[in-house]
Amino acid sequence: MNRAVIIWRVASFLVAAGFIALWQLIANLKLVSPVFLPGPDRAWGALVRGFSSGDLWSKLAGTLEHMAYGWLAASIAGIAIGAIIGSSRTMRTYVAPSLEFLRPLPVSAIIPVAIAMLGLTQAMALFVIAFGAIWPIMLATIHGFAAVEPRLYEVARSLQMSRLAVIFKIALPSASPDILAGMRLSLTVALILSVVCEILAGLDGLGHWVLLSARAFRSADLFAGVILLGLTGYVTSVAMSLAEHRLLAWQAAQR
Amino acid sequence: MASAAKRLEAVSGTAAPQISFDAVTLQLGGKTIIENLSLGVRPGEFLCIVGASGCGKTTALRLAAGLYQPTGGKVNFDGQPMREPRREIAIVFQDYGKALLPWRTAAGNVSLALEAGGTPSAERPARIEELLRTVGLPGHAGKYPSEMSGGMQQRLQIARCLAQEPKTLLMDEPFGALDAMTRQGLQDEVLSLVAASGATVIFVTHDLDEAIYLGDRVIGLLPHPGRIGIELKVNLPRPRDQLSTREHPEFLRLRRQLFDFIKATEQ
Numbered sequence: 106m107n108r109a110v111i112i113w114r115v116a117s118f119l120v121a122a123g124f125i126a127l128w129q130l131i132a133n134l135k136l137v138s139p140v141f142l143p144g145p146d147r148a149w150g151a152l153v154r155g156f157s158s159g160d161l162w163s164k165l166a167g168t169l170e171h172m173a174y175g176w177l178a179a180s181i182a183g184i185a186i187g188a189i190i191g192s193s194r195t196m197r198t199y200v201a202p203s204l205e206f207l208r209p210l211p212v213s214a215i216i217p218v219a220i221a222m223l224g225l226t227q228a229m230a231l232f233v234i235a236f237g238a239i240w241p242i243m244l245a246t247i248h249g250f251a252a253v254e255p256r257l258y259e260v261a262r263s264l265q266m267s268r269l270a271v272i273f274k275i276a277l278p279s280a281s282p283d284i285l286a287g288m289r290l291s292l293t294v295a296l297i298l299s300v301v302c303e304i305l306a307g308l309d310g311l312g313h314w315v316l317l318s319a320r321a322f323r324s325a326d327l328f329a330g331v332i333l334l335g336l337t338g339y340v341t342s343v344a345m346s347l348a349e350h351r352l353l354a355w356q357a358a359q360r
Numbered sequence: 361m362a363s364a365a366k367r368l369e370a371v372s373g374t375a376a377p378q379i380s381f382d383a384v385t386l387q388l389g390g391k392t393i394i395e396n397l398s399l400g401v402r403p404g405e406f407l408c409i410v411g412a413s414g415c416g417k418t419t420a421l422r423l424a425a426g427l428y429q430p431t432g433g434k435v436n437f438d439g440q441p442m443r444e445p446r447r448e449i450a451i452v453f454q455d456y457g458k459a460l461l462p463w464r465t466a467a468g469n470v471s472l473a474l475e476a477g478g479t480p481s482a483e484r485p486a487r488i489e490e491l492l493r494t495v496g497l498p499g500h501a502g503k504y505p506s507e508m509s510g511g512m513q514q515r516l517q518i519a520r521c522l523a524q525e526p527k528t529l530l531m532d533e534p535f536g537a538l539d540a541m542t543r544q545g546l547q548d549e550v551l552s553l554v555a556a557s558g559a560t561v562i563f564v565t566h567d568l569d570e571a572i573y574l575g576d577r578v579i580g581l582l583p584h585p586g587r588i589g590i591e592l593k594v595n596l597p598r599p600r601d602q603l604s605t606r607e608h609p610e611f612l613r614l615r616r617q618l619f620d621f622i623k624a625t626e627q
Contacts, residue, residue: 256458259427263445264476264524274472278463355463355504 143325148332151325160314165333167310171227171299172292172341175234179295180288183239187246187284192276197251208244212237212298216305230302237298238291245287249280282356285349292345296338311337378403378438378528378560379424385432386419393419395585396433403527406554406561408575410568410618412625416586417564421530424562425451437528447477450521454533456513460505466492466516467501473523487523495519496549511542515549522553528560536566544602547574551600568618572611573600580621590621 125145131137132144143151155161190196190204216233223229253276261271277284303312311330318326350357377400386394394416401407401424409417422428423435426445435442437449445451453459460469470488479487492498495515505513514534521529531550535543551574554561565571571578575594582589592614596605605611 254458256453256455257461259445259451259453260459260472262427263425263447263449263451264473265445265447266476270476274475275461278461281463355506 139324140322141324143328147325148328151323151329152332155326155329161329161333164309164311164314164330165337167308168296168299168303168312168334168337171230171234171302171308171310172295172337175231175299176238176288176291176295178231178235179238179291180242182235183242183287183291184246184284186239187243188250188272188276188280190243191247191250191280192253192272194251197247204244208240212294213301216301220306225306225308227308229306230299230308233302234295234298238295241290241294242284242287245283245290246280249283250276252283253279282353285345285352289342289345289349292341293338296334296341300334375402375404376439377401377436378405379562380436381420381423381433382436383433384423384430384435386416386423386428387431388419388428392585394423394430395587397587398433399579399588401528401560401562403560404558406551406563406574406576408563408565408571408578409581410565410571410578410622411581411586411589412583412622413566415581415583415625417581418532419586420581421451421532421562421564424528425449425530427451447524448527450524450526450529452514452517452521452529452531452534454536456510456517456534456537457505459517460513460520462505465502465504466497466508466519469505469516470519470523473520477524491519491523492516494522494553509542511538511546514538514546518550518553522557526559528562529554531561531563533565534563535570543570548600548602550574551598555599568622569606569615572596572614572618573602573605578614578618580618580625582625589625590618592617 129144129146132139132142132147139147152161155164190200212233215236219229219233219236223232257275257279258271261275266274299310300312300315302308303310304316307313311334315327315330315334318324318330379399379401381397381399384394384397385392397420409420411417419428423430424442426435426437426442426449429443437446461472464472467485467488470491471484474484474487488501489498492501495518497512497515497519500508500512505516508516518534534550535546538546547570550561563571563574572592572594578590578592578594579588580590580592581587594610594614596608596610
């Protein structure tokens, strides 16, 4: 790590510390009523209390579970469907207009539909999260498969490679940068929708915790939940970057 | 020695053709690219195809590869009609940057051909090392193509083609994008590789000197539609030498003849 990087890191920590100090100052001066805005000290206290009693653990686990299942389902389906559509020009021509209609559809609009069909259940949450998270992955996969260098297909033909080998040795690795970028976008979508589903359907998770805390005017607990959600988003995104970095080491060589 | 005998046979013209074009016509998008092309390439022969751009020389190569099917006539390989590409025919593309897998190392790229050919995974590392050494890339096994120079990438593609153990090597302006020094070095390496393996070669180039230097025979195509305009037998001694071969009176005579032909086609 060179000096410039270290300086930037230190600077970004200082900015974050500054924000927390400002938050503490506003809370101490009671610029906003303590009923609505706890200071970072109280929020931290609530976090510690929540974890030591085990309540927050189970809520966090609930949210992570919703997010992970929805995201995985979206990834598997998105890559499979995207690969089929992306590798055939005919399919792209036929299916593209339907996709263009479905894609911009706000996912919140299909939640009532999902509730009507599946009830206030885990299955509903899974469906909604997967439906929302599938788009970035599927569209990225379609693009990735459509953009495979045609020359590589000729190489595959001259090697008489099987269809399966062509998919796994040529198309999929070639599309992997696009696919991983799509999966990273979907991660955020999955987190957002997990919280929304928990709030709407009362499913166990941080969304539900945040809602109940707000209703009971337990602002410190509310903030603890929000902080935890922020951390979840941050940690999963960092983990995804690390995975991308490892899987796409060959791209680093290219630059 | 077997390959030397084969070459002699090829040059003297006694063997049955390995690849033959029988009145081949190809139309693409309503345009006739190649018309009534008949041609036989004997086993072990080194045939060069030259011609002005747009004369269909790359198309002829793709027909020989089975990447295109003729709209008229027949392309045969070992007496069998070519319906699709086959592993015994390896293609060296000009754009090595696009023909290599950027996510695989040099070893991985060679491995692709071995995997396709069903070489057991236990035998692959040794084969890969041997092939990389053959093309002058020992010690580069772990490098990605993007970490290699153009000349090295083209060597790597040649190594992958050799891994197919081809009977025929089709080369489409393989050195067109390389600088002059690298090109001469690779020309000599291809000649010695081919001499060692006894493979038949069809080599497309726009460099007339290169065609005469490498080939047993040079064919010049006429454009619109592509057809044979000139056929020259190259009776230059082998092994060829960058200096003495290029100064040989026969080389200069053929060069003159070929230049005159190309000039005439461009008018």
